[in-house]
Amino acid sequence: MISEADLAAIWLTLKLATTVTILLLLIGTPIAWWLARTRSWWKGPVGAVVALPLVLPPTVLGFYLLVAMGPNGFVGELTQSLGLGTLPFTFWGLVVGSLFYSLPFVVQPIQNAMEALGQRPLEVAATLRAGPWDRFFTVVLPLSRPGFVTAAVLGFAHTVGEFGVVLMIGGNIPGETGVVSVQIYDHVEALEYAQAHVLAGGMLAFSFLVLLGLYGFQRKHPARGLRW
Amino acid sequence: MSNAAGHNGDGTESGLQAQFRLRHPGTHASSFTLDVDLTLPGQGITAIFGQSGSGKTTLLRCVAGLERPEQGRLTVNGETWQDKGLFLPTHRRPLAYVFQESSLFPHLTAQGNLDYATARCHAACSKALYDQVIALMGIEGILHRHPAQLSGGERQRVSIARALLIQPRLLLMDEPLASLDFARKQEILPYLEKLKSTFDLPILYVSHSLDEVARLADQLVLLEQGRTVAQGAAAELFSRIDLPWPSGNEFGVVWQGEVVERNEQWHLARLVCQGSELWVRDAGEALGQKVRVRILARDVSLALACHEDSSILNRLPVTVEDIAPDRDHAMALVRLRAGSNHVIARITYRSIDHLQLLPGKQLWAQIKSVAIVR
Known part of the structure; x- marks a missing residue:
């Protein structure tokens, strides 16, 4: 019932989402920490840029990424000079696109959790001789754990559900850029409704279960969700 | 931390000299200015007494380095913690701080909270000291619990034990009993008295309760609207009627x-x-x-x-x-x-x-x- 191509699409989707989630937790944590703590004038603009993918059509994001990463774009010229070729229509191109696309879904829950901590636990740690890095790793990170769980779940799920950006910069190369959402689109184009049903139903169940689990988690650890 | 940044060991500088000037722009109608110049002996309990809003906590936070006054000088037992061009961050000051409400880390057990201090203390924590502190605060039986499972009084006792285990040279206490009801206060006060008689440790104790101050303080600093009204031996100040004591029955x-x-x-x-x-x-x-x-x-x-x-x-x-x-x-x-x-x-x-x-x-x-x- 599930074709080899569909299985490859599922596998690729999971690989993409896992890679992106791990990278986003690494990139998003310092951004979230900075946004949570700074009193700089830059907080507004940076926060807005991080949140842009929430409102932009994915095609707009995809279009700019395509141009930037293309042979004549500044990213493309950089990757070519490093001997990496160009990123569009490759797995790593999809990763880069997804990093932008899912960034707010990771940054905002972590930022909210860190803001909810307040100043007090850090002051307490400082009076117990903990320096800034020590405080970050022994107080901020463990106390923000619910935010990280939410961030990881949302980042993963949102990357799985990505379509517009993939279409713009990934195409549908089996095993390289052919993720589930695009596979469904192709099935429908080809009037293969039975296969489309299987994948679409799978996505629906997956998304529902993820959100159900997340809301259950958030009920136990309240006030750490997204900011909309 | 023996030779932080000051004239150490010349003996004449024992005690605490503090001079702070700090302006809070203030979210309320009026802004708040703390302007104090204190000389305190380096032993016993010094109570900082005043109505709420008098700047007691702000003063304590300045001593701890949690606030950064525009102007400030601070010398503690011969070590300069703050002066022109010098500001020792809180984690470099050999002090401990007991906050008003429970400040235990919620992700650690009581034991974990104590270990957080011993792991960061510059001197090794001897078993004898550890046992002494645990016994003094009477917390042997509750060390395996998380803060959420402790009563308010127990939490504050663990907080005080944690503060002692960092082996501070100055202990700052910001109304450690204020968040507790009467019965809990009566539960903790004897521990504070034992603490005073057991450890030779100068303590700055912020309070707005004359009752607590009368019980604990050797010296007293009276603050009103960010300024020092009087400072001196507690018994001496308590026999003065020209000071702005709170009205009512406690005096x-x-x-x-x-x-x-x-x-x-x-x-x-x-x-x-x-x-x-x-x-x-x-x-x-x-x-x-x-x-x-x-x-x-x-x-x-x-x-x-x-x-x-x-x-x-x-x-x-x-x-x-x-x-x-x-x-x-x-x-x-x-x-x-x-x-x-x-x-x-x-x-x-x-x-x-x-x-x-x-x-x-x-x-x-x-x-x-x-x-x-x-």
Whole structure:
């Protein structure tokens, strides 16, 4: 019932989402920490840029990424000079696109959790001789754990559900850029409704279960969700 | 941290010299300015007393380095923590801080919270010290619990133990009892008294409770609207009526005394306090034990003659020294000399007029109740 191509699409989707989630937790944590703590004038603009993918059509994001990463774009010229070729229509191109696309879904829950901590636990740690890095790793990170769980779940799920950006910069190369959402689109184009049903139903169940689990988690650890 | 940044070991610099000037732009209608210049001895408990909003906590936070005043100098036992161009961050200052509300890390057990301190203490934590602190605070049985599973009083005891285990050279306490109800306060106070007598550690203790201050403080700093109104020995300041004490029933003098007799028949103890004798309820103090007693101004009444026919046990011949208005318009504070001590009576202006009280007048103070506070 599930074709080899569909299985490859599922596998690729999971690989993409896992890679992106791990990278986003690494990139998003310092951004979230900075946004949570700074009193700089830059907080507004940076926060807005991080949140842009929430409102932009994915095609707009995809279009700019395509141009930037293309042979004549500044990213493309950089990757070519490093001997990496160009990123569009490759797995790593999809990763880069997804990093932008899912960034707010990771940054905002972590930022909210860190803001909810307040100043007090850090002051307490400082009076117990903990320096800034020590405080970050022994107080901020463990106390923000619910935010990280939410961030990881949302980042993963949102990357799985990505379509517009993939279409713009990934195409549908089996095993390289052919993720589930695009596979469904192709099935429908080809009037293969039975296969489309299987994948679409799978996505629906997956998304529902993820959100159900997340809301259950958030009920136990309240006030750490997204900011909309 | 023995030689942080100061003139260490020249002996003349012991104690705490602090000078801070800090302006909070203020979210309220008025902005707040802290402007203090303090010299405090490097031992015993110094209480920082004032109404809420007087800047007590801000002062303590400046000492801890949690606030950064525009102008400040701070020297603690010969080490400079802050001066022009020098600001030691909080984690480099050999202090400990007990916050008003529970400040235990919620993701660690009580034990984990204590370990957080011992792991970061610069001196090794000996088993003996560890056991002593645990026993002093009475927390042996609750170390495996998370803060959420502890009562307010237990949490504060663990917080104090954690503060001691960092082996500070200065302990800062910001109203450690304020978040507790009366019963919990009574539960913790004896631990604080034991702490004081066990560790030779200077303590800055912020409080707005005269009751706590009378029990604990050796020195007192009185703050009002960000400025120092008075500083000095607690017993001395408590015998002054020209200071802005909060109105009401809590104010009174503190005497040092010694138990010289215990009367088994009446369950009373006789104290001698620098020449004045007092009878108090016998609370089991040993003969010869030094105690601190508190005589509240509201418990002192005045009479022109010595009334043998009254139920009042303690009657002292006194001389009026001065009279000052209370915050309550009907009431006045009358300071009286009793031997080498002072006693203060809070009575109505009507009575002052009736008894024709003037400085120099001799009469009898009837003391309705005396509390041994330590």
